[in-house]
Amino acid sequence: MTPLPDHELIPLISHETINRRVAELGVEISSHYKSLLVPGETLLVIGVLNGAFVFMADLIRHLSVPLEVDFIRLSSYLDNRSSSSKVVMLKDLERNVQGRHVLIIEDIADCGLTLNWLLEFLKSRDPASLKLAVAINKKARRQFEVSLDYVAFEVDDGFLVGYGLDASRRYRELAGIYYLEEKK
Ligand code: 5GP
Ligand code: MG
Numbered sequence: 225m226t227p228l229p230d231h232e233l234i235p236l237i238s239h240e241t242i243n244r245r246v247a248e249l250g251v252e253i254s255s256h257y258k259s260l261l262v263p264g265e266t267l268l269v270i271g272v273l274n275g276a277f278v279f280m281a282d283l284i285r286h287l288s289v290p291l292e293v294d295f296i297r298l299s300s301y302l303d304n305r306s307s308s309s310k311v312v313m314l315k316d317l318e319r320n321v322q323g324r325h326v327l328i329i330e331d332i333a334d335c336g337l338t339l340n341w342l343l344e345f346l347k348s349r350d351p352a353s354l355k356l357a358v359a360i361n362k363k364a365r366r367q368f369e370v371s372l373d374y375v376a377f378e379v380d381d382g383f384l385v386g387y388g389l390d391a392s393r394r395y396r397e398l399a400g401i402y403y404l405e406e407k408k
Contacts, residue, residue, distance in 0.1 A: 228394060230407050233385070237377060239399035242387060245376045246279070250286020253327065253357065253374055257289045260325060260353065266290045268324045268351075270317065272342065273297040275331030278388035278396065279359040279376070283329060294319045300338045302367075311341040326351040331388050332360040336368035343370065359387065360401070377401075 227233050257267050267287070271280040273295050284291060297315035302308075326346060333339050339356065346354055357374035364381035382405075385391050386398030395404070 225395075225398065227404070228391065231391075231404055232407055233395075233398075234403040234405055235400060236379070236384065236403055237387075237401040242376070242400065243282070246282045247286050249357065249374055249376055250283060250288075253283075254286075254288040256355075257287075257325065257327075261289055265325070266292050268319060268321060268326045269293045270321075270326060270328050270346075271295045272328065272330045272338070273315065274396070275388045275390065276329045276359075279331060280329040283357065292319065296342070298338055298342065300341070302335060302337050309337050311338060313345075321346055321349045321351045323350070323352050325353045326355070328354070328356045330356070330358045332362055332384065333358045333366070333370055333372055334362045335365045336370045339370040339372075340368035360384065 225233065261267060267289050269284055269291050271277060271293065284293065294317045295315065296313065296317050298311055299314055300311045328342060330339060343354065343356065355373040358372055359376045361372055361375045361378050362381060382403045384401055385395035385404045386400055386402045388396050390396045391404050
């Protein structure tokens with residue numbers, strides 16, 4: 225893998241470690257929904273494009289409850305100097321969430337703006353229940369409250385790539401998670 229010019233990839237979490245942890249989360253999430261879903265009912269799993277697609281593909285294959293998938297695409301913008309923030313929906317869901325048990329899957333919770341917005345947006349559509357699973361919880365820069373129900377990994381700070389996460393559209397295909405650092 226050739227890194228972007230003047231950058232280097234520093235391994236953080238290996239593919240093996242991710243696999244083990246995602247399998248564990250799958251068991252935990254399944255046991256919650258097994259007691260919640262009535263016969264004939266399905267869980268609605270919502271992936272946040274683009275970054276969540278790899279984690280979502282792995283996680284749903286460890287879920288042992290009947291489910292459907294749908295996707296939403298969001299773009300968020302935060303300017304701390306002017307304290308302005310904005311979330312724009314680039315693609316809406318195709319399924320109706322009203323009365324459904326919904327599990328959101330996101331790659332990373334960073335400042336929390338995107339997930340805070342998404343939780344409010346989905347709550348307003350009246351689901352039967354709403355939970356949130358993230359691959360990475362990056363707490364250091366949290367500014368907006370989000371309650372994370374399932375977290376695969378906790379990371380302090382730094383810019384991460386791989387396992388669905390990109391930098392200038394690169395690196396999503398890397399099986400592990402890496403820090404992308406500027407060369408000193
Ligand atoms: P928020 O700051 O709203 O919690 O996160 C917004 C989005 O920023 C995330 O969904 C993710 O796509 C992106 N993001 C946050 N931290 C990182 C990171 O370390 N690496 C990459 N590639 N994207 C990130
Ligand atoms: Mg994202």
